[in-house]
Amino acid sequence: MNNNIQQTGNSIYPTSLISFRVRYAETDAMGVVHHSRYLPWMELGRTELLRQIGYSYRQTEENGFFFPIIEAYCRYHSPARYDDLVNVETTIKDIRPPYIEFCYQITRKSDGLLLVTGRTKQICLNKQGAVRREPLRKMKEILDSQKGKH
Numbered sequence: 179m180n181n182n183i184q185q186t187g188n189s190i191y192p193t194s195l196i197s198f199r200v201r202y203a204e205t206d207a208m209g210v211v212h213h214s215r216y217l218p219w220m221e222l223g224r225t226e227l228l229r230q231i232g233y234s235y236r237q238t239e240e241n242g243f244f245f246p247i248i249e250a251y252c253r254y255h256s257p258a259r260y261d262d263l264v265n266v267e268t269t270i271k272d273i274r275p276p277y278i279e280f281c282y283q284i285t286r287k288s289d290g291l292l293l294v295t296g297r298t299k300q301i302c303l304n305k306q307g308a309v310r311r312e313p314l315r316k317m318k319e320i321l322d323s324q325k326g327k328h
Contacts, residue, residue: 196266258294278299
């Protein structure tokens with residue numbers, strides 16, 4: 179898997195780009211990626227983006243904070259197929275504590291064909307299920323102080 183982080187013109191926050199091959203187990207009998215596989219690919223992109231900016235899910239959970247998804251949207255444009263090399267571009271759309279929103283664009287690497295667009299919204303909770311704003315306030319402050327450095 180290849181990954182990198184960059185700043186895009188559309189967002190004030192960093193964007194992560196990861197690449198990987200479609201596995202046979204992710205496809206149906208016709209070699210087309212099953213629709214259920216795209217949300218886990220978005221999770222992979224989101225996890226890598228957060229790790230690259232210093233917020234691994236593992237460490238965040240060990241610190242007692244969790245980010246369950248409260249909204250998910252996925253729009254299918256074209257099918258991915260077995261053995262395609264795909265890119266998942268993930269961007270933080272907005273941080274409004276206790277919420278964080280991500281946008282995703284999944285493309286075929288060989289020709290840039292748009293396969294899927296999507297977005298997710300998550301809320302920060304502690305172990306007891308109480309809404310917490312502090313972790314996302316801290317993340318927003320750090321990212322705002324680093325604008326243009328990604």
